[in-house]
Amino acid sequence: MRFTEFLKTNASWLWAGVLLTFMSSFGQTFFISIFGGHIREEFGLSHAAWGGIYSLGTTASAVVMIWAGVLTDIFRTRILGVIVFFGLALAAVAMAGLHSAVYLPFVIFALRFFGQGMCSHLAVVAMSRWFVANRGRALSLATLGFSFGEAVLPIVFVFLMGYVAWHNLWLVSALLLLFAAPLLWWLLKEERTPQALAQENISPGMNGRHWTRRQALSHPLFWFMVPALLGPSAFGTAFFFHQVHYSEIKGWDHIAFVSLLPVYTAGGVLAMLVSGWALDKFGTARLIPFYQFPLSIAFICFSQSADITFLFVGLLFFAMTSGANATLPNAFWAEFYGTQHLGAIKAMAAAVMVLGSAIGPGITGVLIDAGIALDTQYLWIAGFFLLCSLSMLIGVSRSKSALQTILG
Numbered sequence: 001m002r003f004t005e006f007l008k009t010n011a012s013w014l015w016a017g018v019l020l021t022f023m024s025s026f027g028q029t030f031f032i033s034i035f036g037g038h039i040r041e042e043f044g045l046s047h048a049a050w051g052g053i054y055s056l057g058t059t060a061s062a063v064v065m066i067w068a069g070v071l072t073d074i075f076r077t078r079i080l081g082v083i084v085f086f087g088l089a090l091a092a093v094a095m096a097g098l099h100s101a102v103y104l105p106f107v108i109f110a111l112r113f114f115g116q117g118m119c120s121h122l123a124v125v126a127m128s129r130w131f132v133a134n135r136g137r138a139l140s141l142a143t144l145g146f147s148f149g150e151a152v153l154p155i156v157f158v159f160l161m162g163y164v165a166w167h168n169l170w171l172v173s174a175l176l177l178l179f180a181a182p183l184l185w186w187l188l189k190e191e192r193t194p195q196a197l198a199q200e201n202i203s204p205g206m207n208g209r210h211w212t213r214r215q216a217l218s219h220p221l222f223w224f225m226v227p228a229l230l231g232p233s234a235f236g237t238a239f240f241f242h243q244v245h246y247s248e249i250k251g252w253d254h255i256a257f258v259s260l261l262p263v264y265t266a267g268g269v270l271a272m273l274v275s276g277w278a279l280d281k282f283g284t285a286r287l288i289p290f291y292q293f294p295l296s297i298a299f300i301c302f303s304q305s306a307d308i309t310f311l312f313v314g315l316l317f318f319a320m321t322s323g324a325n326a327t328l329p330n331a332f333w334a335e336f337y338g339t340q341h342l343g344a345i346k347a348m349a350a351a352v353m354v355l356g357s358a359i360g361p362g363i364t365g366v367l368i369d370a371g372i373a374l375d376t377q378y379l380w381i382a383g384f385f386l387l388c389s390l391s392m393l394i395g396v397s398r399s400k401s402a403l404q405t406i407l408g
Contacts (some may be wrong), residue, residue, distance in 0.1 A: 006134060007141075013130060016187040017142025020081060020123035025149030026088055026173045027115010029237040029357060032108075034154050034258070037244045038166045043101040047245065053101070053366025054241065057108025058116075062351045065117045069347020072125045078188035081122055082181045088114035089177035096170035106215050118359065120146075121350045124330040125343050131192040135331050140276025143326035144269060151265030154258045173325030203339040206399060210240075210340035215350055220233060221336065224395025228292060228388040232325055233353040234360030235381045236318070239302065241361040245375055252308060261309070264322070271323025284332045287402050289393035291328055295318040303378035305320040336399065 007014070025031050032054075040050050071080060091110035098107055123142055131138035157169055164172075205211050216222050239246070247257045278287055294317040302313030333346050367377055 012187045017123045018145040022116045022149045024119030027111040030240040033241045047365040048369040051361040055358040055362030057105045058112045060109045061113035062354035065351040070344045072343035077126045081184045084118045085181040089174040092170045092174035096167045128334040136276040136279030140272045140328040147265045147269045151262045205338035210338035213344040216345050221395045221399045227391045229352040230356035231388045233356035237357040238360035238364040249356030264319050267316045267319030268323040271320045275324040275327045287329045291324040296382040299378040299382040303375045
């Protein structure tokens with residue numbers, strides 16, 4: 001199917017995916033962290049305390065995701081998506097009215113669960129299940145919402161902070177989510193049920209089977225993938241979480257940092273589209289072991305950035321992995337484990353990734369307060385991503401023959 005025909009035929013489903021991924025921004029670290037300085041100042045929190053609260057709320061959301069993610073195997077995305085949008089809007093309202101740090105972990109939990117957790121999970125599971133032959137293409141297009149959110153929202157909201165109280169900006173976020181809910185309902189008016197679709201588009205995994213979550217967890221490949229699931233969410237999250245502190249120690253204005261995010265986004269979009277094309281052509285087994293290598297280079301650049309040029313270069317390498325991360329891991333689960341129980345399996349993977357995003361800011365915050373500079377930490381992180389690539393290479397190499405039995 002030609003690209004233009006693909007877009008025309010599947011426009012409503014693809015736009016629904018874009019909407020879900022874009023609206024997840026209000027629960028993503030890159031958005032929440034732009035308020036980090038105001039939150040720490042208002043409630044008198046240290047880096048470790050703010051990172052600990054963020055980690056606590058995010059860890060709780062990861063635990064709940066293990067159960068909640070299974071709902072995508074049962075209910076329509078149309079119904080779940082609207083519920084999730086309303087939940088995220090309520091969380092934004094709660095943040096707007098927050099006047100005590102006691103309730104902050106609960107608000108962070110709600111933002112992370114409904115935003116980073118369920119919005120993202122709904123989008124990628126739907127695309128992976130609805131599209132088989134063009135799975136990579138669909139994922140790369142639907143996840144453009146992530147990139148658009150990263151490019152637009154930080155600059156707009158940091159600019160607005162100069163004129164509007166930060167509490168009120170969360171009310172703006174809630175209004176956008178309330179507007180998005182009926183739009184999603186309309187886009188998916190012809191959506192099919194997950195069960196019916198799974199029967200129509202049979203896409204088995206290794207050894208021609210549809211793996212259950214329990215079977216996937218008992219297979220070594222899952223555990224070889226765990227470091228790679230944790231890494232980008234843990235340390236990518238930590239990088240954006242500490243963007244205000246990072247800018248301060250480098251002697252840059254915060255607006256200078258966020259002004260480079262559109263460059264990062266553009267690189268991510270390009271990487272996303274290229275990886276989607278490559279995925280459909282070569283399959284995930286050949287690509288996924290190497291896609292985190294650019295992150296090692298990125299964190300070396302962040303560590304050694306004497307001026308903002310190094311940040312620019314680092315963000316481009318970061319974007320290579322970030323863009324591929326929107327397509328390759330999400331297609332990986334469908335390709336290796338099948339689509340029948342994809343929601344349950346992907347929910348476990350999503351829980352690991354959300355857990356990673358909880359660990360990263362907490363660890364780095366504690367180390368900052370302990371006197372270990374971010375520059376040093378980022379060199380350690382660069383080494384970690386090399387180990388992630390090695391782990392994926394070993395795991396996929398061990399399992400590739402089982403996959404080839406169904407690929408012919």
